[in-house]
Amino acid sequence: MKKRKIRKKSTGAFLYFGPPTDEAEIRYHTGFMAPDALFFLRLGRIHHLVVSVLEEGRARRTARHAEIWNFERLGLPEKGARPADVALALLKKVKVRRVFVTNEFPMVLADALRAAGLRVEAETGTREGARAVKTAWEIRQIANAQRATAKAMRRARAILREADIRRAGALFWQGRPLTSERLRAEIEIELLRQEYLSEGTIVACGAEGADPHSRGHGPLRAGKLIILDIFPRHRVTGYWGDMTRTVVKGQATPEQVRRYRAVCRAQTAALRAIRPGVSGATVHGQVAAVIERAGYPRRRVRNREEGFIHGTGHGVGLQIHEAPRISTRDNPLRAGHVVTVEPGVYAHPIGGVRMEDLVVVTRKGCRILARAPKALVIP
Amino acid sequence: MKKRKIRKKSTGAFLYFGPPTDEAEIRYHTGFMAPDALFFLRLGRIHHLVVSVLEEGRARRTARHAEIWNFERLGLPEKGARPADVALALLKKVKVRRVFVTNEFPMVLADALRAAGLRVEAETGTREGARAVKTAWEIRQIANAQRATAKAMRRARAILREADIRRAGALFWQGRPLTSERLRAEIEIELLRQEYLSEGTIVACGAEGADPHSRGHGPLRAGKLIILDIFPRHRVTGYWGDMTRTVVKGQATPEQVRRYRAVCRAQTAALRAIRPGVSGATVHGQVAAVIERAGYPRRRVRNREEGFIHGTGHGVGLQIHEAPRISTRDNPLRAGHVVTVEPGVYAHPIGGVRMEDLVVVTRKGCRILARAPKALVIP
Numbered sequence: 001m002k003k004r005k006i007r008k009k010s011t012g013a014f015l016y017f018g019p020p021t022d023e024a025e026i027r028y029h030t031g032f033m034a035p036d037a038l039f040f041l042r043l044g045r046i047h048h049l050v051v052s053v054l055e056e057g058r059a060r061r062t063a064r065h066a067e068i069w070n071f072e073r074l075g076l077p078e079k080g081a082r083p084a085d086v087a088l089a090l091l092k093k094v095k096v097r098r099v100f101v102t103n104e105f106p107m108v109l110a111d112a113l114r115a116a117g118l119r120v121e122a123e124t125g126t127r128e129g130a131r132a133v134k135t136a137w138e139i140r141q142i143a144n145a146q147r148a149t150a151k152a153m154r155r156a157r158a159i160l161r162e163a164d165i166r167r168a169g170a171l172f173w174q175g176r177p178l179t180s181e182r183l184r185a186e187i188e189i190e191l192l193r194q195e196y197l198s199e200g201t202i203v204a205c206g207a208e209g210a211d212p213h214s215r216g217h218g219p220l221r222a223g224k225l226i227i228l229d230i231f232p233r234h235r236v237t238g239y240w241g242d243m244t245r246t247v248v249k250g251q252a253t254p255e256q257v258r259r260y261r262a263v264c265r266a267q268t269a270a271l272r273a274i275r276p277g278v279s280g281a282t283v284h285g286q287v288a289a290v291i292e293r294a295g296y297p298r299r300r301v302r303n304r305e306e307g308f309i310h311g312t313g314h315g316v317g318l319q320i321h322e323a324p325r326i327s328t329r330d331n332p333l334r335a336g337h338v339v340t341v342e343p344g345v346y347a348h349p350i351g352g353v354r355m356e357d358l359v360v361v362t363r364k365g366c367r368i369l370a371r372a373p374k375a376l377v378i379p
Numbered sequence: 380m381k382k383r384k385i386r387k388k389s390t391g392a393f394l395y396f397g398p399p400t401d402e403a404e405i406r407y408h409t410g411f412m413a414p415d416a417l418f419f420l421r422l423g424r425i426h427h428l429v430v431s432v433l434e435e436g437r438a439r440r441t442a443r444h445a446e447i448w449n450f451e452r453l454g455l456p457e458k459g460a461r462p463a464d465v466a467l468a469l470l471k472k473v474k475v476r477r478v479f480v481t482n483e484f485p486m487v488l489a490d491a492l493r494a495a496g497l498r499v500e501a502e503t504g505t506r507e508g509a510r511a512v513k514t515a516w517e518i519r520q521i522a523n524a525q526r527a528t529a530k531a532m533r534r535a536r537a538i539l540r541e542a543d544i545r546r547a548g549a550l551f552w553q554g555r556p557l558t559s560e561r562l563r564a565e566i567e568i569e570l571l572r573q574e575y576l577s578e579g580t581i582v583a584c585g586a587e588g589a590d591p592h593s594r595g596h597g598p599l600r601a602g603k604l605i606i607l608d609i610f611p612r613h614r615v616t617g618y619w620g621d622m623t624r625t626v627v628k629g630q631a632t633p634e635q636v637r638r639y640r641a642v643c644r645a646q647t648a649a650l651r652a653i654r655p656g657v658s659g660a661t662v663h664g665q666v667a668a669v670i671e672r673a674g675y676p677r678r679r680v681r682n683r684e685e686g687f688i689h690g691t692g693h694g695v696g697l698q699i700h701e702a703p704r705i706s707t708r709d710n711p712l713r714a715g716h717v718v719t720v721e722p723g724v725y726a727h728p729i730g731g732v733r734m735e736d737l738v739v740v741t742r743k744g745c746r747i748l749a750r751a752p753k754a755l756v757i758p
Contacts, residue, residue: 053684054592079707103487108501110486122487185571192564192571199576199614213433235578305432328458 014042014123015087015099024318025102027238028131032063039087043094050074050090069093084112091118132315132323133336139360139369141234142316142338145241146358146370148194149230153243153372155190156183156203156228160220160249160378169222171249180205180216187230196232196241203228209246209351212310212344222250225259225351231320240320241370242340244356249378259345259353260376262294266343267355270312270326274359274366276335280326283333284312287343296345306347313340316358337361338369393421393502394466394478403697404481406617407510411442418466422473429453429469448472463491470497511694511702512715518739518748520613521695521717524620525737525749527573528609532622532751534569535562535582535607539599539628539757548601550628559584559595566609575611575620582607588625588730591689591723601629604638604730610699619699620749621719623735628757638724638732639755641673645722646734649691649705653720653738653745659703659710663691666722675724685726692719695737716740717748 016025016039026040027033030047038055041048047066051059059068071078074089081089087109091099098119101110110120134142163171163178171178180203188198204216206224220226229244246263248256266287273283291308292298298307311327316338324331326339333339342356355374359366395404395418405419406412409426417434420427426445430438438447450457453468460468466488470478477498480489489499513521542550542557550557559582567577583595585603599605608623625642627635645666652662667677670687677686690706695717703710705718712718718740723733734753738745 054590054689057590057683058593101486103485105486106482107480107484107486107489107499108482110489111501120486122490181574185574188571189568192567195560195564197578211433211436214437304436310433 013091013094013096013099015091015101015105015120016040016042024238024322025131028318030063030066032059032066033238039083039090041090041094041096041099043096048090048094050086053078082112084109084116087113088116088118131317133334134317134338134360135336138239138317139336139338141237141239142241142358142360143369145196145232145234145239146243147241148191148196148234149232149241149243150370150372151194152187152190152196152198152230152232153228153245156187156230157245157247157373157378159183159186160226160247163220163249165222165250169224169250171220171222178220179218180208180220181218183220184216187228188232191230191232195235197235198230198232201228201230202244204352206351207349209353210304210306210346210348212346212352212354220249223248223253225256225353227352227354229354229356233320238318240316240318242316242320242356242358243370243372244342244344244354245372245374246353246355246376247378248376252377255350256353257376258294259296259350262291262296263343263345263353263355264374265294266290266308267341267357270341270343271357271359271366271368274326274333274339274341274361275364276333276361278333280312280324280331280333281328283326284328287312291343291345294345296347301348304348307345308343309346310342310344313342315339333361335361335363392470392473392475392478394470394480394484394499395419395421403617403701404510407697409442409445411438411445412617418462418469420469420473420475420478422475427469427473429465432457461491463488463495466492467495467497510696512713513696513717513739514715517618517696518715518717520616520618521620521737521739522748524575524611524613524618525622526620527570527575527613528611528620528622529749529751530573531566531569531575531577531609531611532607532624535566535609536624536626536752536757538562538565539605539626542599542628544601544629548603548629550599550601557599558597559587559599560597562599563595566607567611570609570611574614576614577609577611580607580609581623583731585730586728588732589683589685589725589727591725591731591733599628602627602632604635604732606731606733608733608735612699617697619695619697621695621699621735621737622749622751623721623723623733624751624753625732625734625755626757627755631756634729635732636755637673638675638729641670641675642722642724642732642734643753644673645669645687646720646736649720649722650736650738650745650747653705653712653718653740654743655712655714655740657712659691659705659712660707662705662712663707666691670722670724673724675726680727683727686724687722688725689721689723692721694718712740714740714742 039050049066050069100123163173184201184203191198204227205220208214209227231242233240269290270287296307313326315322338360344354346352358369418429428445429448479502542552562582563580570577583606584599587593588606610621612619648669649666675686692705694701721735725731737748
């Protein structure tokens with residue numbers, strides 16, 4: 001984390017207050033992990049950090065380009081100062097009367113600063129955009145995360161391979177029923193051993209997979225589509241990986257195979273289309289067309305959406321979803337963007353098929369950051 | 380989660396927007412886990428939830444007392460609507476012109492609503508307070524979480540017991556050096572197997588323990604204070620546990636024992652003082668006095684704070700830190716509050732001693748929710 005240089009010169013005063021998005025911003029600029037809410041004022045290349053007495057030692061050791069402020073130095077009592085008091089004291093010390101804030105900056109704080117005569121304005125879109133183009137160092141961190149993700153994916157496949165098929169297609173592993181919960185725990189244990197944290201791992205079998213946000217629960221069954229979506233974060237660097245595979249234990253039906261092939265073709269189309277200068281909307285349109293031509297138009301059936309019902313991809317870095325998006329919005333891709341490519345097709349009750357890899361946009365196209373087996377069927 | 384009844388009648392319209400704090404609020408009222416930002420409008424007993432098409436099915440199945448809105452029903456295009464458009468459309472549909480928001484509500488949204496003529500005001504302190512008194516159902520969830528935490532703590536002790544002491548006090552376990560990272564991973568694996576997620580587990584050895592927020596890294600050593608602070612969250616219910624023990628592998632020095640005993644006495648004093656009606660500040664004052672009398676006054680030494688440098692406790696529920704606080708602030712305790720009791724004493728370079736249990740305030744005093752061994756020395 002120490003090797004990364006600050007590349008961009010920025011003007012204006014940017015004021016951040018605490019997690020979650022602002023925490024990624026603070027970490028990006030200083031390398032300092034700030035789990036508790038605090039103030040961070042970016043003035044050109046200098047980062048003014050206000051930290052509690054508990055965080056002070058750690059901040060001094062780990063934050064780059066940072067001037068560390070405590071309550072004493074700000075002339076505030078150790079107890080009883082409200083967040084607005086802290087922000088006002090800091091802004092007074094550094095003689096700033098106008099600040100830009102993120103979309104997450106709280107109204108109550110803005111109201112208090114404005115009441116004290118300061119100008120508080122929303123920063124318009126440039127901030128996340130600045131983080132979207134990754135440095136070589138950042139790409140290595142994300143590639144490491146994706147390799148850990150691929151290893152966890154192989155572990156999931158190995159467990160499914162070892163599992164027995166019993167009555168009514170129920171899967172058993174190590175003598176007990178194999179559930180979404182058990183497989184998820186084993187995936188996340190594999191990641192923990194590599195220093196990656198993972199919270200939302202999806203192991204969604206059959207109809208559950210028709211809802212792309214359902215994490216999955218209960219027994220896993222042979223002959224059903226199982227979506228495995230793994231997105232861990234390194235517990236020190238904070239960078240994420242993100243990968244999805246869809247598998248069937250035992251034998252797949254022709255319709256499952258047809259859907260799987262449509263999604264593979266759609267992903268290949270996306271990987272071919274991605275290059276600097278092309279709009280995310282163009283890529284997304286091509287992906288959607290492949291899936292529609294394969295016979296899976298997006299439509300509403302009995303109050304449920306089916307077909308390709310989400311975007312093609314999103315940026316990944318210190319946040320799991322960040323700029324740029326590959327969706328219906330016009331969003332030009334640039335070299336150094338790191339994005340997921342994750343077409344899918346969904347229907348009730350057959351479930352979902354999704355295939356997701358993480359790529360970095362290169363000068364001529366894109367490069368997959370880590371590979372893992374793609375076969376649909378696990379014998 | 381289905382058994383909990385809504386107890387309190389509230390007036391006014393409360394508008395929430397997305398995680399993290401608001402997510403706890405949404406879950407508290409509806410039981411619905413909302414990882415992505417969305418709107419939640421509480422109007423008396425009815426909860427209006429605006430969800431994306433991806434969340435709609437899950438919201439209909441799992442949210443209580445909720446009216447689910449999608450973009451179509453709000454008359455919005457499926458793509459391109461900004462958050463402010465969504466909020467305005469919802470408030471128009473339900474004919475609300477004045478809303479209360481949390482401390483986390485974003486300024487950019489408030490500005491947009493105000494520009495459209497709505498009144499947006501900060502709710503003043505009552506919200507977190509309402510969640511502070513737990514129902515019997517909630518207390519059971521937190522007690523379950525604390526039992527899982529105690530089990531993980533016993534696992535950590537067992538690993539330290541199994542570890543060998545080698546040259547210069549280095550600990551080895553299963554043939555490899557035992558580090559903070561390895562012990563943390565084993566603790567969190569134990570929790571994962573019980574369906575609990577844990578991110579910030581502290582395993583801080585020696586001088587690292589002098590900073591209460593340092594998670595700890597590198598080799599663990601015999602004869603040093605090791606702080607083990609475990610706080611996992613159930614991945615389905617969302618309730619937290621929180622427990623800390625301090626141990627020494629091998630032999631403890633008389634000064635380590637003296638600090639440990641001071642902290643134990645301070646915790647006992649707190650457990651005796653906690654009952655409905657007493658102020659958190661009174662409890663905290665008694666705890667601080669015990670530690671000071673034992674010879675560990677709070678003071679600044681070479682730019683570091685030492686002594687008892689944090690509050691005595693905090694509420695635990697759907698957030699790891701919530702109301703009430705047991706600190707210098709006047710905060711009367713009530714039956715049904717669930718709070719940590721966690722005195723500590725810190726100094727450089729000896730490290731920290733902290734002892735933390737979770738209690739529910741009862742009619743006559745308080746009850747510890749789950750127990751775990753407290754012995755300082757692990758042979």
